[in-house]
Amino acid sequence: MITVHIPQQLRSYTAGATQVQARGRTVDEALTHLNDRFPGIRFRVIDEQGRIREHMRVFVDGERVRDVGVSVIARGEVHIFGALSGG
Amino acid sequence: MPKPKKTSAKKRAAAKGVTLLVGTRKGAWFFHSDAARKTWKMDGPHFLGQVVNHLVHDPRSGTLLMAAKTGHLGPTIFRSTDKGKTWKEAAAPPAFPAVTDGQGRAVSHTFWLTPGHASEPGVWWAGTSPPGLFVSTDDGVSWASVPGFNEHEMYLKWCPPDGGTPDGALLNQILIDPRDAKHMYIATSTGGVFESKDRARSWRPLNKNVEANFNPDPYPEFGQDAHYIALASTNPDRLWQQNHCGIYRLDRPGEKWERIGNAMPKTVGDIGFTILDHPRDENTAWVFPMDGTDVWPRTSPEGKPAVYRTRDAGKTWERQDKGFPKKQGWFTVKRQAFCRDAMKATGLYLGTTGGEVWASTNEGGRFTQIARHLPEIYSVVAVERV
Numbered sequence: 001m002i003t004v005h006i007p008q009q010l011r012s013y014t015a016g017a018t019q020v021q022a023r024g025r026t027v028d029e030a031l032t033h034l035n036d037r038f039p040g041i042r043f044r045v046i047d048e049q050g051r052i053r054e055h056m057r058v059f060v061d062g063e064r065v066r067d068v069g070v071s072v073i074a075r076g077e078v079h080i081f082g083a084l085s086g087g
Numbered sequence: 088m089p090k091p092k093k094t095s096a097k098k099r100a101a102a103k104g105v106t107l108l109v110g111t112r113k114g115a116w117f118f119h120s121d122a123a124r125k126t127w128k129m130d131g132p133h134f135l136g137q138v139v140n141h142l143v144h145d146p147r148s149g150t151l152l153m154a155a156k157t158g159h160l161g162p163t164i165f166r167s168t169d170k171g172k173t174w175k176e177a178a179a180p181p182a183f184p185a186v187t188d189g190q191g192r193a194v195s196h197t198f199w200l201t202p203g204h205a206s207e208p209g210v211w212w213a214g215t216s217p218p219g220l221f222v223s224t225d226d227g228v229s230w231a232s233v234p235g236f237n238e239h240e241m242y243l244k245w246c247p248p249d250g251g252t253p254d255g256a257l258l259n260q261i262l263i264d265p266r267d268a269k270h271m272y273i274a275t276s277t278g279g280v281f282e283s284k285d286r287a288r289s290w291r292p293l294n295k296n297v298e299a300n301f302n303p304d305p306y307p308e309f310g311q312d313a314h315y316i317a318l319a320s321t322n323p324d325r326l327w328q329q330n331h332c333g334i335y336r337l338d339r340p341g342e343k344w345e346r347i348g349n350a351m352p353k354t355v356g357d358i359g360f361t362i363l364d365h366p367r368d369e370n371t372a373w374v375f376p377m378d379g380t381d382v383w384p385r386t387s388p389e390g391k392p393a394v395y396r397t398r399d400a401g402k403t404w405e406r407q408d409k410g411f412p413k414k415q416g417w418f419t420v421k422r423q424a425f426c427r428d429a430m431k432a433t434g435l436y437l438g439t440t441g442g443e444v445w446a447s448t449n450e451g452g453r454f455t456q457i458a459r460h461l462p463e464i465y466s467v468v469a470v471e472r473v
Contacts (some may be wrong), residue, residue: 047193082159
């Protein structure tokens with residue numbers, strides 16, 4: 001299982017949980033799995049073309065990724081942040 | 088075509104008051120009036136921090152839909168079927184079809200929501216940025232891209248990717264002929280007005296004689312910036328338009344818009360974001376002019392806010408400013424932030440980018456401030472409670 005850290009902007013979807021478990025071999029699969037449990041969460045992070053939204057940041061094991069096709073190892077960690085969106 | 092049925096003034100008078108649905112850059116508010124529309128009760132904020140472009144009530148079902156996003160999070164639609172007590176997110180918000188190279192369009196935000204024709208319960212239409220037309224047939228739960236516009240062979244000409252407003256290019260409005268569900272108009276910020284007679288399967292520009300003074304050809308077939316269009320309620324063959332370049336009227340089946348803003352006072356001009364029809368008089372309309380001179384301040388001309396009303400289809404205009412600041416009132420009223428009810432003495436309501444809500448319950452004869460200190464207001468919708 002992968003541990004996904006949820007930013008405060010998305011905790012309304014996870015009933016306040018700051019981290020949740022997901023299955024998948026890539027960021028995309030992990031977010032799709034999360035979306036099955038928390039409907040709507042994926043589209044607020046990833047657009048319909050599979051791109052990470054402009055003001056969201058995704059990290060896999062500490063490294064920022066720009067492509068949701070990036071692999072995630074078993075027991076890996078994904079951090080999602082909201083960042084730099086203006087006032 | 089037959090004229091639409093008129094709602095009797097007696098029935099309108101039975102309304103228990105008006106609720107204003109106010110969408111702002113930082114959330115949504117409701118304002119509930121008493122039956123006389125004299126006192127207003129504030130209810131909010133709801134969804135604090137969400138950018139609410141439009142919050143709309145469906146008179147057929149009572150459903151409320153809210154177009155929302157945040158600075159960080161992507162766009163979505165929230166639904167309420169209990170008058171705003173509880174909300175649920177749409178299962179599939181408006182989204183363009185995915186393309187294999189990943190370079191396709193993505194909805195930045197839903198800008199406009201409108202319930203479908205009275206004969207099509209559960210149908211809603213949405214306009215987005217970048218310009219896109221979307222439809223729901225399940226009361227806003229799921230949405231589908233409308234290929235008749237979004238995949239039109241002229242789409243990139245009508246909606247060039249580098250065009251548009253500071254918040255992005257817009258499909259900013261959708262109107263449906265009350266006599267015919269297949270007859271629709273849309274307004275865009277990059278192509279002007281378009282018409283469909285086959286329920287959005289095909290579209291053609293409808294911009295003849297509408298100026299686009301930011302174009303080498305100032306009267307192109309398309310390319311205008313149609314800020315707002317309105318159908319006259321008692322005569323849907325009459326369209327009003329507040330364009331980027333002036334105020335216009337079109338009487339169908341005519342094709343050529345007439346610039347009725349030429350009759351506005353020269354010191355005020357005919358630039359603005361919005362225009363309202365009258366619920367019972369096809370010759371009456373209201374605009375809220377803004378300063379389009381010099382570097383386009385887009386504020387009330389000379390800092391003196393006023394509504395202007397025509398009662399003769401645009402031949403003449405009268406100033407309505409009672410209640411507004413006499414000076415130093417630098418109002419900007421955006422596209423969806425000016426609305427009316429349909430009560431016996433028509434109520435007019437407007438929200439400013441400075442977070443003020445103003446109301447008139449006598450057709451613009453006097454305005455009263457009913458709220459201030461809200462975030463920047465994007466939309467105001469009046470709902471009569473019956």
